[in-house]
Amino acid sequence: MTNASAALRAGLPVVLPTDTVYGLCGDPDRPEVAQEVARLKGREQRQPIALLAGSVERLLERVPELDARALLAGPYTLILPNPQRRYPWLTGERPDTIGVRLPKLPPPAAEVLDEVGAVLATSANAHGGSDPRRLEDVPEEIRRACGALVDGGELSGTPSTVLDLTGPEPQVVREGAVPATDALAALADRLRE
Secondary structure, eight states: OHHHHHHHHTTOOEEEEOSSSEEEEEOTTOHHHHHHHHHHHTOOTTSOOEEEESSHHHHHHHSTTSOGGGOOOSSEEEEEEOTTOOOTTTSTTOTTEEEEEOOOOOHHHHHHHHHHOEEEEEESSOTTSOOOSSGGGSOHHHHHHOSEEOOOOOOOOOOOEEEEOSSSSOEEEEOOSSOHHHHHHHHHHHHHO
């Protein structure tokens, strides 16, 4: 996994397995990496990219004002308030919010995250293309442009469920790996802890 960590530190995109699909990842501290990831996917740079960490602690190192109670681990992308407007190159058109993920990573990706702390991450497909469940499902153009490819075997292939927690009530933006009602119930349980 050192190769993937070294590639990330060098500012190169990498492909990592997550708990849902293969992700196109990079150093979140470099705006030019976010631009390259958007270019590789063929999507507009105004679209948000998630900040993915291997633990709550590592995520809070990056965005300390996040409400730790709302940080639901698993196949979720959480859109949270970003009052300090951190990582504006990841937030898209809503700089006062940020999308975060705390996936339950396969061991090869968990090792990389242990080394680098956090990555920017989006699905490793062409914009609008099918979600990659295997490394070979990642488009060749993306694979060729990456500094490292980490194989985690076959994944579920269903993207994360996206919850927007910036309003008075949680909203399901995209139903994915977890059905909307289950996702909202898990969030409610987490907030009661």
